[in-house]
Amino acid sequence: MASVGELVNVTRRYAPGRFWLVRLASVAALALFLYFLQAVLVPALPTPYDARLISLALLFASLAISLNLINGITGQFSIGHAAFFLIGAYGSARLTLSYFEAQPLVAGIWLFVVAILGGLMAAAAGFIVGLPSLRLRGDYLAIVTLGFGEIARIFVINQTGRGSSVAGLDLGGSFGMPGITLITEVWHFALLLIFTILVSRNMLQTSHGLAFLSVREDELAAEATGVNTTRTKVTAFVLGAALAGIAGAFFAHFEGFITPQHFDMNASFIILTMVVVGGTGSITGAALAGIALKLLEEALRKLPEISAIDLIAYLVAAAGLLLLMTALRRNRPARRSTPWLVLLCAVALAAGVGAVVKGLSLGGGVVGAFMMTSGGLAVASVLGGLAFGFAKSPDDPFRVPLKALGYTGCVGMLFAAYLVWNVEASVVIRAGIGLILVGAAASLLGYPAGRASMVPFGMLVAGFLGVVILQPVVGAVLHSIPFVESNLKETMYSPSNLRMAVFAVSLVIVMLVRPQGLMGHHEFSWSFLGKSMGMKTKETAIHS
Amino acid sequence: MLGAIYALIALGYTMVYGVLRLINFAHGDVYMVGAYLAYYTSMQWVDRELINPYLLLFGMLIVSMVGCALLGLTIERVAYRPLRSAPRISVLITAIGVSLLLEYGGLLVFKTAPPPSIAEGVRGGALQTPLVLLGVSIDKGQLAVLGVTLVLMVLLWQFVTNTQTGRAMRAVAHDFDTAALMGINVDRIVAVTFLLGSALAGAGGMMNATALGTPLTTFYGLLPGVKAFVAAVLGGIGNIPGAVVGGIILGLAEAMVVFADPYIPGFELTGYKDAVTFLILIGVLLLKPSGIFGSPVEKV
Numbered sequence: 002m003a004s005v006g007e008l009v010n011v012t013r014r015y016a017p018g019r020f021w022l023v024r025l026a027s028v029a030a031l032a033l034f035l036y037f038l039q040a041v042l043v044p045a046l047p048t049p050y051d052a053r054l055i056s057l058a059l060l061f062a063s064l065a066i067s068l069n070l071i072n073g074i075t076g077q078f079s080i081g082h083a084a085f086f087l088i089g090a091y092g093s094a095r096l097t098l099s100y101f102e103a104q105p106l107v108a109g110i111w112l113f114v115v116a117i118l119g120g121l122m123a124a125a126a127g128f129i130v131g132l133p134s135l136r137l138r139g140d141y142l143a144i145v146t147l148g149f150g151e152i153a154r155i156f157v158i159n160q161t162g163r164g165s166s167v168a169g170l171d172l173g174g175s176f177g178m179p180g181i182t183l184i185t186e187v188w189h190f191a192l193l194l195i196f197t198i199l200v201s202r203n204m205l206q207t208s209h210g211l212a213f214l215s216v217r218e219d220e221l222a223a224e225a226t227g228v229n230t231t232r233t234k235v236t237a238f239v240l241g242a243a244l245a246g247i248a249g250a251f252f253a254h255f256e257g258f259i260t261p262q263h264f265d266m267n268a269s270f271i272i273l274t275m276v277v278v279g280g281t282g283s284i285t286g287a288a289l290a291g292i293a294l295k296l297l298e299e300a301l302r303k304l305p306e307i308s309a310i311d312l313i314a315y316l317v318a319a320a321g322l323l324l325l326m327t328a329l330r331r332n333r334p335a336r337r338s339t340p341w342l343v344l345l346c347a348v349a350l351a352a353g354v355g356a357v358v359k360g361l362s363l364g365g366g367v368v369g370a371f372m373m374t375s376g377g378l379a380v381a382s383v384l385g386g387l388a389f390g391f392a393k394s395p396d397d398p399f400r401v402p403l404k405a406l407g408y409t410g411c412v413g414m415l416f417a418a419y420l421v422w423n424v425e426a427s428v429v430i431r432a433g434i435g436l437i438l439v440g441a442a443a444s445l446l447g448y449p450a451g452r453a454s455m456v457p458f459g460m461l462v463a464g465f466l467g468v469v470i471l472q473p474v475v476g477a478v479l480h481s482i483p484f485v486e487s488n489l490k491e492t493m494y495s496p497s498n499l500r501m502a503v504f505a506v507s508l509v510i511v512m513l514v515r516p517q518g519l520m521g522h523h524e525f526s527w528s529f530l531g532k533s534m535g536m537k538t539k540e541t542a543i544h545s
Numbered sequence: 546m547l548g549a550i551y552a553l554i555a556l557g558y559t560m561v562y563g564v565l566r567l568i569n570f571a572h573g574d575v576y577m578v579g580a581y582l583a584y585y586t587s588m589q590w591v592d593r594e595l596i597n598p599y600l601l602l603f604g605m606l607i608v609s610m611v612g613c614a615l616l617g618l619t620i621e622r623v624a625y626r627p628l629r630s631a632p633r634i635s636v637l638i639t640a641i642g643v644s645l646l647l648e649y650g651g652l653l654v655f656k657t658a659p660p661p662s663i664a665e666g667v668r669g670g671a672l673q674t675p676l677v678l679l680g681v682s683i684d685k686g687q688l689a690v691l692g693v694t695l696v697l698m699v700l701l702w703q704f705v706t707n708t709q710t711g712r713a714m715r716a717v718a719h720d721f722d723t724a725a726l727m728g729i730n731v732d733r734i735v736a737v738t739f740l741l742g743s744a745l746a747g748a749g750g751m752m753n754a755t756a757l758g759t760p761l762t763t764f765y766g767l768l769p770g771v772k773a774f775v776a777a778v779l780g781g782i783g784n785i786p787g788a789v790v791g792g793i794i795l796g797l798a799e800a801m802v803v804f805a806d807p808y809i810p811g812f813e814l815t816g817y818k819d820a821v822t823f824l825i826l827i828g829v830l831l832l833k834p835s836g837i838f839g840s841p842v843e844k845v
Binding site: 151 | 644646
């Protein structure tokens with residue numbers, strides 16, 4: 002046993018000078034970064050809307066990570082996370098409205114005071130919700146958290162300061178609370194995100210964090226090895242709730258006006274979607290999915306009105322392709338290329354180029370960008386995925402052309418990123434989506450496991466693309482049917498209604514294609530990045 | 546009354562959960578589609594006043610049930626069957642996704658309807674006049690709802706206990722894998738389960754839309770759906786009579802909250818009607834997670 006102790010000492014010897022130096026430097030770097038963000042970057046943004054986008058993306062990333070602590074890392078199933086967010090927001094807002102004028106603290110410090118108080122309130126609620134989790138698992142716990150979320154919202158709706166209030170509490174009822182002092186700035190959200198990531202990540206390095214993981218992997222085995230599963234689960238709930246509560250306090254002092262609709266079941270589902278899409282259990286995944294989905298949601302706001310026939314054509318094309326893809330998946334051949342696959346690659350390439358051209362012809366709008374992006378992505382990931390996946394066997398006759406196609410695809414993705422950058426949308430959306438594309442291309446090109454696992458994504462994006470290509474055809478057919486033409490010609494749909502539907506569809510598709518989420522249980526790490534860049538690194542960690 | 550409708554929806558939840566161990570979040574939205582189907586059917590006919598109102602009501606019921614049954618089959622086939630072997634959490638998320646899709650996709654297809662005074666002729670007519678029985682006045686329409694619910698439940702019970710498919714269904718609910726090994730076509734049974742459950746939800750949607758006259762939106766099924774699930778848990782999930790009893794208890798509890806409101810001075814209780822359901826749920830899960838009629842074996 003002594004040898005283990007020595008090993009630990011060799012790798013991590015405690016040297017006070019170095020220890021404090023590193024920490025001091027980190028804090029200084031953080032402060033510098035936040036200052037740079039607020040004083041240099043934010044004023045440089047063209048519109049206030051951009052700053053708002055950044056704030057919301059950071060906020061939702063924090064919320065996703067805090068839910069990930071409960072759902073992903075501890076393996077519980079909470080679908081009422083908006084309740085904690087609500088408690089933090091309303092609690093802090095009530096305090097500000099009642100006491101802010103009368104107290105001596107300046108706004109900047111007051112914000113942190115109410116954020117901590119809001120976090121504590123949410124933590125108390127998390128403790129209450131966590132208690133049933135002692136007896137409940139899986140679905141039952143899910144429905145309890147859902148119920149708790151609804152109770153919290155109904156409670157707020159009834160706190161009008163009149164008849165239905167408990168002890169005369171006034172939370173504005175269903176009309177919301179206006180006039181909350183605006184304090185929160187962009188850097189607060191950045192700090193929040195960093196704080197949330199640090200808490201989650203450092204938690205995982207401790208024995209408590211390992212206890213969380215062991216509860217997720219096998220509760221019975223964890224209990225048998227002496228983990229106090231009850232305490233672990235409640236701790237996870239309290240911690241996740243507290244972080245969401247702090248986020249709520251920041252949000253309330255950012256918006257200045259909060260209503261119960263901000264925190265309804267859909268808010269919970271959106272946060273949950275972020276966690277699940279990002280990969281349940283991956284902090285990196287939750288953060289990336291939080292940012293990406295929030296930006297996507299905002300980008301979808303700018304969708305133009307769409308005529309009913311066009312939309313139905315999209316849906317028909319999508320349904321047809323989905324059926325085709327499920328059929329293809331079932332009859333997936335051995336992992337070797339065949340002439341069919343090469344043909345498929347060639348078709349996908351042609352389709353991708355077609356989509357990019359069509360997108361270019363539409364000009365700079367969001368739809369054009371969407372087409373270009375999906376075109377580039379499709380080319381990249383289908384070809385890249387298939388090519389790299391199949392070119393592994395050295396005796397494959399199509400190795401060289403497939404590999405060449407794969408590289409072409411990656412170039413296509415980079416090109417799509419370039420196209421996105423030139424689209425008329427908010428700079429934040431352009432930068433965010435462009436960066437994600439570049440990152441995807443990089444990981445596709447560099448990371449060996451990434452290449453193989455890109456195949457399902459390739460299928461997915463190829464599906465998007467096929468929809469774009471097929472839609473005009475189906476549309477033309479629909480227009481030629483007199484009944485449809487006469488009934489639906491005038492009907493237009495507004496984009497605001499489409500947003501959640503698109504969200505829901507993407508959720509279902511991601512679940513069908515990759516049930517464990519994009520990142521799975523994986524985390525970002527420097528060795529991962531090194532491997533992506535092709536550098537040889539020592540395998541030091543046991544993390545998979 | 547409301548309890549009977551909760552019971553109808555709860556039956557679908559409990560059957561699907563019994564067979565697949567899946568909370569079918571989309572079930573409440575199937576119920577919403579049922580209400581809309583009934584609404585559109587009535588719009589097709591009632592303007593022309595060609596049809597006997599009672600026949601129309603019956604037709605609406607049939608259209609809702611058949612339409613919802615088909616919808617349920619499609620959902621099962623497209624969204625749930627490919628995930629049969631995936632982790633249960635993934636299936637649950639898919640269910641949430643399907644639910645959101647029906648709600649927001651429905652927003653495009655269905656218009657937000659005014660309180661569907663379905664078949665004004667019927668509402669103004671015989672079904673609206675109260676029937677005075679032993680000094681208690683009861684709306685005849687509500688009696689009709691109760692009657693139809695009872696008939697459907699008896700039919701379901703007969704189906705599950707006395708037919709071969711029903712026996713196969715119970716076998717699958719008892720042990721999925723063993724049932725498959727015994728030569729039962731599990732896929733078919735699951736499909737039948739979805740078909741029956743969705744048809745019942747459609748019937749519930751039609752009757753609620755007709756009798757209660759609440760405005761139709763695409764989120765119409767959200768709260769009833771969740772409450773019906775609570776009813777199923779309350780009665781012991783997977784247990785068919787339990788779902789009925791649970792639904793009725795829940796309906797009564799809500800009615801009692803409204804009833805008790807005037808007796809508490811200076812405090813409006815009615816607003817908390819919906820919260821009561823969830824309090825009941827949490828209470829049940831903490832005290833007796835297997836529900837009233839649940840097997841004593843801890844399944845949770």
